[in-house]
Amino acid sequence: MATSTELHVIETDDELDALVNASLEKAETTLEELRFQAQTGRFESEKLRRTWFTVSSLLNE
């Protein structure tokens, strides 16, 4: 199936780190804090829960 979907390829660790850091900065949180909240199953906000899904997916956690 041909698609017109844009696909952005992240090829280096630096690019990946920048992407993760951008999400964390936007949500005003840290990776450690999100890991803790994910482990307890309780996020302070929906924004943080969504950010965890994003960064944990990027980092394959």
Place this chain on the structure above:
Amino acid sequence: MPPLSNDPQLKALDKAARNFAQECSDLLNLTVANGVKFSAIRTNNSALIGVGLSKTCADSSPIPLRIGKGKPAVHLYVQHSYGYDYERVYLTMLKSTMALDTSVEMESDQLIVTYDYARETNTPYPEAHLHVYGKRSDLDEIYLGTGRDSRQLRDLHLPVGGRRFRPTLEDIVEFAILEEMVQPRDDWTTVVEQGRQRWTSIQLKALVRRDQVTAAEQLRKEGWTCEAPDH
């Protein structure tokens, strides 16, 4: 070692991510939205699929659910992570979060429902679960643990369907339509049903792979001839 761009598994992942993103766009644009365009970010391990993704932004944008120009009653957030299963043979959904909210800011207290899925998660909660927002005053009374001071309704992980039968984007679209949060396009039922059939077929294949003896037993009962392979 060949360049990553020539890795056949990554090429297959690229193709699957593009196709899946296109299916998500088509589903929404043919039922409850206008001009939605999912895109994908692919790392060396997986692909993130959402709306408005770029090399510098991995956060999906909320989608206003409306087919006209009026103010939308609800907004939809969708983000999927796609990659290989632990055997690195089959492509599968690794994580997914889909939420309906009454505000474009997707604030916690305006959440209607969130469907989450995290395959092989390292938390004790069900892989597929939903959260709802609401006010209750008695949840602390039924909390017997010691790790928290209090909890809210949206903290509960309500189990749904497991890995194979969890709710899909089609289910959320149907939910928003049937509960009259959005005016659908005329042919929405056909589009939703086609997507659902695709999903069911994929999940059934995965189930058969994981339990071939039971699948063969049932096929024999139905009159098929099934023999175990030699290997």
